[in-house]
Amino acid sequence: MNKQQLAAKIWESANKMRSKIEANEYKDYILGFIFYKYLSEKEEKWLHEIDYQDEDIKQYVNEEDGDLVHNAHTKLGYFISYEDLFSTWINMGSDFSVDNVRTALSSFSRLISPSHKKVFEGIFATLETGLSKLGDNTKSQTKAISDLIHLINDIPMDGKQDYDVLGFIYEYLISQFAANAGKKAGEFYTPHEVSLMMSEIVANHLKGHNEIKIYDPTSGSGSLLINIGCAVSKYMDKKDNIRYYAQELKANTYNLTRMNLVMRGIIPDNIVTRNGDTLEEDWPYFDETDPVATYDPLYVDAVVSNPPYSQNWEPSGKENDPRYSRYGLAPKSKADYAFLLHDLYHLKPDGIMTIVLPHGVLFRGGEEGEIRKNLIEQNNIDAIIGLPANIFFGTGIPTIVMVLRQKRENTDVLIIDASKGFTKEGKNNKLRPCDIKKITDTVKGRLDIDKYSRKVSKEEIRANDYNLNIPRYVDSSEETESWDIYSIMFGGIPENEIKQLDKFWKEFPTLKEELFQSNGSHASIKVENIKKAVEDNNDVRKFVNEYKTTFAGFRDELKEKLIDNVSQIQIMMEEDRISEDILGRFNNVKLVDKYEAYEIFKTNYDSIAGDIELIQAEGKDSVRQVDPNMVIKKKNGKDTEVQEGWKGHIIPFELVQNTLLKDDVTEIENMRIQIQEISSKYETIISELSEDDKEILGDALGENKDEFVFKNIKNTIKSLKMYGDSEYGTLIDSLKDVEKMNNEEKSLKSDVKKSEEQLQLKTKDTIENLTESDAEYLLECKWINPIIEGIESLPESIISQFEKKVEELTKKYQDTFEDIEREIKKTESELSKMMDELTGSDVDMAAIAELKKFFGGDF
Incomplete structure (x- = not known):
């Protein structure tokens, strides 16, 4: 596995x-x-x-x-x-x-x-x-x-x-x-996706460095440090040139940090850890046995941290602490800025830091407002990334990642509202690969994206009294639906609502006139079949064909990179190269979101990478390997692991059966269809028996007459014959037909079971004896087909969404107020007539008469 x-x-x-x-x-x-x-x-x-x-x-x-x-x-x-x-x-x-x-x-x-x-x-x-x-x-x-x-x-x-x-x-x-682990999870774990996002931002900044020092002052399990090291090492010749510094307060969590770092193959000389209170026991670090020779003031290339949110700390006596003296002291009840300033202090002039903080640090006043002002005026805040709520284990509060530097060329602040990009997983929200990629690309390129990100000048921030609350600068809210009064009363579709589909009209310039007849400020739909009209439009067809051309040859490139070169491929680096290739193909593609294509690739590549690791570790013959399929079953009241058939080590049985053994699968499927047909036939016979016949069966069997066929049909027929064939001949004949079909069904079920067992062994034999070309074909089916098919389907999905929007717009004003009023009156009239046919006591009739006044409008 x-x-x-x-x-x-x-x-x-x-x-x-x-x-x-x-x-x-x-x-x-x-x-x-x-x-x-x-x-x-x-x-x-x-x-x-x-x-x-x-x-x-x-x-x-x-x-x-x-x-x-x-x-x-x-x-x-x-x-x-x-x-x-x-x-x-x-x-x-x-x-x-x-x-x-x-x-x-x-x-x-x-x-x-x-x-x-x-x-x-x-x-x-x-x-x-x-x-x-x-x-x-x-x-x-x-x-x-x-x-x-x-x-x-x-x-x-x-x-x-x-x-x-x-x-x-x-x-x-x-x-x-x-x-x-509930609330305690935050003590030792930063969600992997958030960690990856922070790591990519840091790694991009540190490209070109030959030696790197990275530091996490609240290290937890050490995963943040490790992910940064992994991301940075992609751009370095020697991963042993990365030195890891970590500090953690809780002893058991501190042990996790050290275990994690050691097990990743990091040489002990590159692991420098401390068990202590970061805010109270800062570096410079020295060994008590040799304080002069081991003195290390610790300035690093990158700091990354996810400190405990808004915890108490002791600021008294720290006014002259060099970590805080330039910016101010965080309030006693909220240490968030104390951690931030600690991290910032330990950065080299060209270093970078990312820190997870509660959303409140962006707008809270008092001491925090003063620190925020100083950070902005001294040009330390590079970017602010608003994350989805409920993304961290143990807390549902909204959080941000802040990116800071000691020295910057830019004076603006990049603000990103990434709060809408996530998938639901259990009780928590989770960043998808496409969300991570979009965030990191936006930070790397300092991009302005409508309803997502914006570079905000220092002057604008000053004008807002140094309040950095994200909605002040980036409006990511959805457009509220409006209703046009004229269209409600007289019909027609408002031109301004049609204009909301402007991005489609720009890409399909002839489509609007084909769909709508304009009447000044309003329009009406011209076609009966919107879907057909859209898909037959020349501009739409051109768009689809050009998209296909954009990805021409992509399948062959993936085959060459992933299958032909499977033994030598560097998995992480190849992932980056393919990702950039995919995103680069979208330079001239409109409407389709390139990050959806990236998501399709990344989701599939994670599985592909696991297979490639096995092939590289065990050799190409691992593709021809099958393993016992072990399942847990109850045995003597205990869970016991037993073998239940076989499964492919890399190639799934189902894939082999649906490609190389289609005829066998079809034969079994046909038998299953026959079983369903037979079952349906005899159940129809039973259901159509007369009540008299069912009564006779009940008397003959002395039991539930609805279950006789499925219990013992032979005994049923035998019991009826005892009363005489002539009297119950027709019923007996029907039951004989059912018996024949029932036997045929049992025989087919037995054949299906045997065929499935034979197919299982045939699949095993097929995998173990795959030719080179068949092995490559199956890898292409498993690895490459889902990527190609997923990416190629994106234009269809976009067009389908567009068709749905046009349909909704058409239906929205299809019925005018007058039409609805007329329909209500018609319904009331029909209901009133139906009431005329009702009978009842004097009291009932008096109530019905009163109710008729309402439906008839007679008040």
Whole structure:
């Protein structure tokens, strides 16, 4: 299975395992064990590299070998004895105990290299102290831990894919725990999509840098830092030239930061972390044992942070703190600007920072208003991005991302209202790939986009008393629907409402006259079939054909890049190249939103990337691989994993069946149709039986007469024959027909089951023996067809939306006020006549007579 499927499987199992333990707590246990597995396997890999065989590891890898421990400290920064390795736990079987874990974690802490104390010291403290919460006694704790380590044992950590699978699963689990952790989620997690958006903005600014320092003063799980490092590394030759600085207040979350950074393959020398209060314990940083040589004032190329919103802090005594002295002190009840100014202070002159803040920082007065004024006057605020509400776990408040710099050439502020771009996912809103791309493109190009973004001058901001509330500058509200009084009374479509479709009339200049007859300020529709008239229009046809030409050759380019070059492709870089190619093709395309095309590509590419990773890690023959299809079934009251057929490792069975094995699928589908027809026929016979026949059946069977056919039709016929064939001959004949059809249905169902089993095996055999050309064809069907078909369908979607708008506009004024009044009177008259036919008591008739006055208008 690919990394997405594996991550989902592990999460589903882990979520069941945690039982009543809070998600916020359980994450520390599973993520801690994943990290321990990573360190264990990293050591085993190193031992194999220095020619240790498995038997040597078992016999000689212990702390009594001082040279080995020293070499491990030099190479890894830690040492784990054979008896404490993760793989040893797995191999112990029923001899494994929670005490093995306690001993191993204690030994790990004792055997950390002195040079790596800052990276590893106390990193398992949360896991170590939390083991007792996994059960009421040693036996139950052992069972819980054993289940957990066997679950995560499936995660590959052999380095073939640069730990990308491990990193993905770790990030995925953190996000899922965050989604289930309520308000506490904000302590350790920034939604991945927001993190990606911030990272792309930072990475674009840092293009061309050979060495980079990045810093997160409220690091949480460390994901923001990692995403920035990943985004920046695309533009660098050496990813080891990125140095990561992190600070986190909560000890268990601080441990997540360090685990996450280490597991992404970042060398320990590039990881500098602190566990402390960012606002109270600022850098300069120095090691207490050598304050002079280790003094580091910390000025970095990028700062990124998602600090706690509007929390209390202590500003007293900080008037001369260099972080705040130029701008002012944030109020005691709201530390938002304290975090912002802290971040800004640590930027190099050419650096950039992005910070997530509550919307209120844009307009609140008092001390915050003064700080905001100073930031604007000193030209630090580069961009403000308004995000959708309810996008962060644990809070529904509207938030923004603010982009700041120490020095800028521009004096304006780019304001973006991105609050309308999201998809609903569970209880939360989520940025889509197209939303992220549009935001980052807008920031990179400092673009003015109607109802979305605008560069606002310093003079305009001053005129608004330094209030940066987004709606003051960008109006993203929808047009309110209006009604034309003349059209309501006399009919016709107002020209000004037709003009609202101006972007279509510009692209289809002859279409308006073909659809509408103008009568001055109003118009009437000229055609009966709007859809046909639109699609037959020459300008519309020209638009569709030109769009197709724009993407001519795109399929072949994707085949060459993704399929022909599958073993060598650099997945992330190729994604960027294809994305830019798609967006570039829209330079001369009107009406179609290029970001919709990007969304289609990106959504599909995420799945493609997973397949490519497998092919690159396992070889091209992985396309011909099938795996057991394991499902969870109840067995003896317990959930048990059992095999139920097979599935493609990369190529889905359904795809093979719908392409290479169409005839087999059609044959089975035809049998299913026959079954439906037979079922319909005999059910019709039963339903058409007379009430007398049904009564006879009830007497004959002494049971529910509506169910006799489906229980035992032979006994039914036999019972009736006992009363004499001549008396019930017709009914018996009908039942014999039903019996014949019922037997035929059973036979067909049996044939379908056999055919499906044969098709399953034939599909397995087909995948395992695919020719090179068939394998490439199936990859094209799976990877490329959805992208091409999705992008090619966009003009049709736009035209369909346009047709709908014209239809709605036509129907809106189709009935005048007079028409409606006439229809009401007609209905009242008809109802009044119907009342004349009613009969009843004197009281009833008096009430009906009174009601008739209302319908007749006689008051």
